[in-house]
Amino acid sequence: MSLFEVKNITVAFGGVKALNDVSFGVDKGEIFTIIGPNGAGKSTLFNVISRIYEPSKGEIYFENQNISKTKPHNISKLGIARTFQNLELFENATVLQNLLLGRHIYKKTNILSEVFFTPSARKQEHEYRLKVEEVIDFLDLQHYRDTLINGLPYGVRKNVELARALCTDPKLLLLDEPSSGLTNEETIDLGFWIKDIQSLLGITIIMIEHDMSFVNKVSDRILALNYGKILASGLPEEIKNNADVKQAYMGE
Amino acid sequence: MRFIFKTKYSQDINIAKHNGDRFWYSLLILIMVALPLVLNDFYLGEISYICILSIAGIGLMILSGYTGLASLGHAAFLGVGAYTHAFLLTNGIPFYASIPIVIVVSFLVGAAIGIPILRLTGMYLAIATLALGFIAEHVFIKWEHFTGGNRGLPVPQPEFLGMSFYDSVFFYYVCLVFLIAAMFAAINILRSPTGRAFVAIRDSEIAAQSLGVNLGLYKALSFAISGAFTGLAGALLAHYIGYLAPDIFNIFLSLTLLLLIVVGGMGSLHGTVFGAIFVGFLPQLIAICRDYLPSSIGSQPGLEPMLFGLILVFFILYEPLGIYGRWMKIKLFFELFPTYKRQTFKKQKVFTKSDRV
Numbered sequence: 001m002s003l004f005e006v007k008n009i010t011v012a013f014g015g016v017k018a019l020n021d022v023s024f025g026v027d028k029g030e031i032f033t034i035i036g037p038n039g040a041g042k043s044t045l046f047n048v049i050s051r052i053y054e055p056s057k058g059e060i061y062f063e064n065q066n067i068s069k070t071k072p073h074n075i076s077k078l079g080i081a082r083t084f085q086n087l088e089l090f091e092n093a094t095v096l097q098n099l100l101l102g103r104h105i106y107k108k109t110n111i112l113s114e115v116f117f118t119p120s121a122r123k124q125e126h127e128y129r130l131k132v133e134e135v136i137d138f139l140d141l142q143h144y145r146d147t148l149i150n151g152l153p154y155g156v157r158k159n160v161e162l163a164r165a166l167c168t169d170p171k172l173l174l175l176d177e178p179s180s181g182l183t184n185e186e187t188i189d190l191g192f193w194i195k196d197i198q199s200l201l202g203i204t205i206i207m208i209e210h211d212m213s214f215v216n217k218v219s220d221r222i223l224a225l226n227y228g229k230i231l232a233s234g235l236p237e238e239i240k241n242n243a244d245v246k247q248a249y250m251g252e
Numbered sequence: 253m254r255f256i257f258k259t260k261y262s263q264d265i266n267i268a269k270h271n272g273d274r275f276w277y278s279l280l281i282l283i284m285v286a287l288p289l290v291l292n293d294f295y296l297g298e299i300s301y302i303c304i305l306s307i308a309g310i311g312l313m314i315l316s317g318y319t320g321l322a323s324l325g326h327a328a329f330l331g332v333g334a335y336t337h338a339f340l341l342t343n344g345i346p347f348y349a350s351i352p353i354v355i356v357v358s359f360l361v362g363a364a365i366g367i368p369i370l371r372l373t374g375m376y377l378a379i380a381t382l383a384l385g386f387i388a389e390h391v392f393i394k395w396e397h398f399t400g401g402n403r404g405l406p407v408p409q410p411e412f413l414g415m416s417f418y419d420s421v422f423f424y425y426v427c428l429v430f431l432i433a434a435m436f437a438a439i440n441i442l443r444s445p446t447g448r449a450f451v452a453i454r455d456s457e458i459a460a461q462s463l464g465v466n467l468g469l470y471k472a473l474s475f476a477i478s479g480a481f482t483g484l485a486g487a488l489l490a491h492y493i494g495y496l497a498p499d500i501f502n503i504f505l506s507l508t509l510l511l512l513i514v515v516g517g518m519g520s521l522h523g524t525v526f527g528a529i530f531v532g533f534l535p536q537l538i539a540i541c542r543d544y545l546p547s548s549i550g551s552q553p554g555l556e557p558m559l560f561g562l563i564l565v566f567f568i569l570y571e572p573l574g575i576y577g578r579w580m581k582i583k584l585f586f587e588l589f590p591t592y593k594r595q596t597f598k599k600q601k602v603f604t605k606s607d608r609v
Contacts, residue, residue, distance in 0.1 A: 050462055052458065052461075071466075072461050072462070073461050073464050073465060073466045073467065074464070075462070075464075076462060076463055076464040077464055081462075081463075082462055084458070084459065088456040088458055088459035088462075089455070089456065089459065090451055090452050090454075090455035090456060090459070090460075091455050091456075092451070092454075092455055092519065093448075093451050093452075093455065096264070097448055097451065100445075100448060101448050101449070101452050101460075101463055101465075102463060103445075104445055104448070104449060104452075104463050104464050104465055105463070105464035107445040109444060109445065109446075111441070111446060111473065111477070114440060114441055114444035114445070114446050114447075115437045115440055115441055116437075116440065117440040117443070117444065121440075121444055122262075122265060124445075125261075125265050125443075125444075126261055126262075126265075128445075129261045129264070130261075164463070168463065168464070
């Protein structure tokens with residue numbers, strides 16, 4: 001049984017079907033990449049998974065649990081974290097505060113203990129910080145702890161967003177175009193990190209990506225979408241040589 | 253320039269980041285405590301009023317400055333606090349019991365209003381809170397049993413700790429203690445997960461949600477906490493005014509609070525105090541200026557609101573971070589002298605925000 005399964009998902013915006021009867025499964029420990037031309041429905045799929053969009057039909061299963069009706073803010077509690085295509089960081093806060101927010105789902109204090117900042121609140125802050133520091137070390141963010149997001153270059157911001165998702169201790173990580181806007185070196189680094197996240201942290205990854213050489217290097221399996229329908233799915237080699245995929249990307 | 257060598261995580265959690273902080277804030281508190289020795293009753297009264305305004309400012313700052321939700325009707329909460337307090341005192345509840353009840357009542361009123369109203373965003377939220385201000389004023393007029401209606405409601409000035417509220421020195425100390433307590437409470441909330449969740453909602457609702465922040469709950473909580481602080485300020489204001497009438501809690505008072513946080517500096521607690529000092533002394537300043545202006549201008553009745561509006565506009569245009577932002581710039585100028593660059597505080601290029609999430 002797969003860790004994560006999408007069953008017959010259809011999303012319709014009026015007459016436009018952004019996703020049409022899409023089904024696939026992702027196994028534990030896999031790096032699963034979704035590719036497709038612009039408007040293929042990739043980001044829509046992510047937004048359905050994080051419950052921002054309501055699917056018109058179909059179900060999503062995570063660890064054999066139907067999450068199609070789960071509230072959006074409870075998704076991360078189940079162990080699904082995500083990043084966004086165009087960064088969604090808290091810009092007027094420091095890197096540290098951004099990462100600490102990644103621990104929000106583990107909050108045990110109530111408002112009264114926070115007003116008086118009781119020892120338990122202080123202890124919780126310490127616990128949060130320990131995990132955050134692990135992630136900071138993992139992604140080499142030591143220099144930026146106290147910097148406001150406003151003042152950071154784009155590549156670092158991308159990194160911070162990935163770090164913030166990791167701080168939630170996810171089982172499944174959704175990465176929406178992690179390499180867009182990065183330099184070649186940064187993309188190479190990212191490739192190593194993603195491999196490390198898979199092998200060292202044991203996190204399953206679903207990724208939307210356009211950079212095909214990057215995709216072929218890191219992915220275990222690839223799913224190709226076009227106009228909301230599945231074109232092909234399989235190993236990187238198979239996708240590369242698939243006639244439908246070639247046609248969707250390059251025409252006849 | 254100060255360099256802080258960090259060896260413990262507590263250093264990032266503590267309120268005072270280094271000994272300099274401890275020294276200057278202790279000195280400030282000492283000076284505030286010693287003020288009655290040098291100032292007369294009039295100025296003590298003014299400073300008490302500034303303390304009250306600061307507490308109300310903290311309330312609005314948490315809502316607007318930290319959670320990013322506008323409120324144009326915050327005088328309503330001042331009114332709720334003031335009337336509840338006066339009503340309780342009139343019915344023989346002692347001061348020390350009345351204040352906690354006021355805080356709880358304003359918290360609950362904030363939550364009750366916040367839950368439906370916060371489904372709106374941006375401009376519509378501003379309009380709804382504006383309406384809230386008018387509705388509250390009307391309720392204060394009509395609910396005569398509780399508020400005395402247009403006849404007004406005298407505020408009893410009970411004995412507390414053997415002292416009377418008529419004594420301006422005593423009242424000043426009461427206000428000061430409550431301001432310091434409110435400040436600590438606000439700082440504690442803001443350095444806890446709840447405060448961070450507020451900032452998250454302000455900067456990106458969608459990301460906050462994906463990190464497990466329940467948007468509806470935290471927005472309502474922000475409104476309730478904001479209401480609680482403002483209600484406390486209202487209770488003290490009741491003592492300061494001495495006689496409550498519904499038209500005290502009008503739109504102009506709400507706008508004064510808004511001016512306070514904008515001038516002080518959005519998103520900083522220092523800003524609430526700076527803003528309160530500014531707003532508290534402004535009417536006096538205008539009164540003094542009237543004497544020097546030609547009578548055709550100086551005797552115009554609308555001078556005050558017009559100046560308030562002008563100042564608001566100029567701050568939003570030229571110093572969006574308010575007095576506190578200006579203070580940060582001056583501080584940095586001296587810390588980095590002579591290498592300070594104006595660009596340090598220039599807003600960085602904003603990368604495209606996604607509209608399709």
